[in-house]
Amino acid sequence: MTIADRDRGDFENQAKGKLFFLVKFMTMIAVFLPLLLWLMKGDAPALVMGMCLFLITVLVIFLLKFQYSQESSTQLCVSQVQDRGENSLKYNHFTQSNIENFALSHFENNADNHKNTESGLNRNLLDQILSLSSLTDSYPETNSISLILADLENAQLAGANLNNIYLSGSKLNGANLSFAQLENANLSGANLQKINLSFANLSKANVSSVNLKEANLSKANLNAVNLSKANLAHAILLEVNLDNANLTDANLFGAELNHASLKGAYLWNTNLDNSQLDHSDFRNAYMNSTKLNQASLQEAILQSAKLTEAKFKNANLRNANLSNAQLEAANLMNANLEGANLEGANLEGANLEGANLDRAKLKFVKINQATKLDRKWLVVWQILNGKYEGKDLTSVNFEYANLEDADLRGFDLTNAKLNHANVLNTWLGWNAGISEEMKIDLKKRGAVFEE
Numbered sequence: 001m002t003i004a005d006r007d008r009g010d011f012e013n014q015a016k017g018k019l020f021f022l023v024k025f026m027t028m029i030a031v032f033l034p035l036l037l038w039l040m041k042g043d044a045p046a047l048v049m050g051m052c053l054f055l056i057t058v059l060v061i062f063l064l065k066f067q068y069s070q071e072s073s074t075q076l077c078v079s080q081v082q083d084r085g086e087n088s089l090k091y092n093h094f095t096q097s098n099i100e101n102f103a104l105s106h107f108e109n110n111a112d113n114h115k116n117t118e119s120g121l122n123r124n125l126l127d128q129i130l131s132l133s134s135l136t137d138s139y140p141e142t143n144s145i146s147l148i149l150a151d152l153e154n155a156q157l158a159g160a161n162l163n164n165i166y167l168s169g170s171k172l173n174g175a176n177l178s179f180a181q182l183e184n185a186n187l188s189g190a191n192l193q194k195i196n197l198s199f200a201n202l203s204k205a206n207v208s209s210v211n212l213k214e215a216n217l218s219k220a221n222l223n224a225v226n227l228s229k230a231n232l233a234h235a236i237l238l239e240v241n242l243d244n245a246n247l248t249d250a251n252l253f254g255a256e257l258n259h260a261s262l263k264g265a266y267l268w269n270t271n272l273d274n275s276q277l278d279h280s281d282f283r284n285a286y287m288n289s290t291k292l293n294q295a296s297l298q299e300a301i302l303q304s305a306k307l308t309e310a311k312f313k314n315a316n317l318r319n320a321n322l323s324n325a326q327l328e329a330a331n332l333m334n335a336n337l338e339g340a341n342l343e344g345a346n347l348e349g350a351n352l353e354g355a356n357l358d359r360a361k362l363k364f365v366k367i368n369q370a371t372k373l374d375r376k377w378l379v380v381w382q383i384l385n386g387k388y389e390g391k392d393l394t395s396v397n398f399e400y401a402n403l404e405d406a407d408l409r410g411f412d413l414t415n416a417k418l419n420h421a422n423v424l425n426t427w428l429g430w431n432a433g434i435s436e437e438m439k440i441d442l443k444k445r446g447a448v449f450e451e
Helices: 003-039 048-074 096-109 121-133 375-384 436-444
Strands: none
Touching: none
């Protein structure tokens, strides 16, 4: 129900009440006067008639005062007292319509002051009104407060209780809502550019198609939030909780998400180009066609993530965990995968041309003929997964390769380069091209020789 509908309903109720009172009054006169004339046998002195009219007037005044007291006991009594520029709110009982009408009147009174940081609703005033939404047991009509299209630009609302609120299409750019409670709130289509939502709770909120460009959402709770098609370009989301959130088609270009949690999040076709995602957790996330070009994902966890056709061109995935990730047809050209864990990952049809795989774990990785992989790393993959044909590894470059648990027994390693390679638990023996000095060095580094 809209505010206009409620106002019209209130007007109709008031009109009906007044009409009912008039009918009661006329009925009383119609009954009382004939009775009086009958008692006086049609000969009522002027003094008696005057006294009767006086008594009727007193009775009318009494009824009016009684009606007024009844109405005032169920209405919101709001008094705004100016005390050093601050507003105070006094209330007895309230309804959804009262709150909305009061809020809208406050917006209108401040329409010319939007550039002032104290414009829009005063934080204390709004908090006192909207925090009452939590009292749904006593006042269920306030469960979902609507302030659609409200202008709250630069408003100071830190710590405000705005659970279940409707702020669709509203202006909150530059506002301070740090530590605010916005659980189940509807902010779809709102302008939240440069807003401060650090430490705020937006669990299960609808924030689709909002403008959050350059917003601060550090350590905010965005669990299961709908952020589809939202603009979060250059936003700050350090240590944010985005588990199970919907970020489909969202724009997070250049955003800072270091140490963020996005477990099970939906990031289909999301733009994360140039973003900072170091130490972030994407376990079991849905990231098909996600753009991560030139993004930093150092030590990020992408275990079992769905990354089909994802774009990682020139991305930094140093020491990232991509075990069991689905990377079919992904673009990893020139990506830095140094020390990355790719065990069990599916790289069929993926493009890894120019990728740095120094010390990367390639055991149990799935590739096919469509996979583009530099010759050096293809040989390493073949050795680790028992796919190498023959025993000739002369002059092969294994520098910085991760050969842990590989079986190199009987291979010809003449002029092979094993400097800085990880040979922990690598099996060697009966190898041509292995000098005694080289053998001693490999043993110190963890290699196992079978004589």
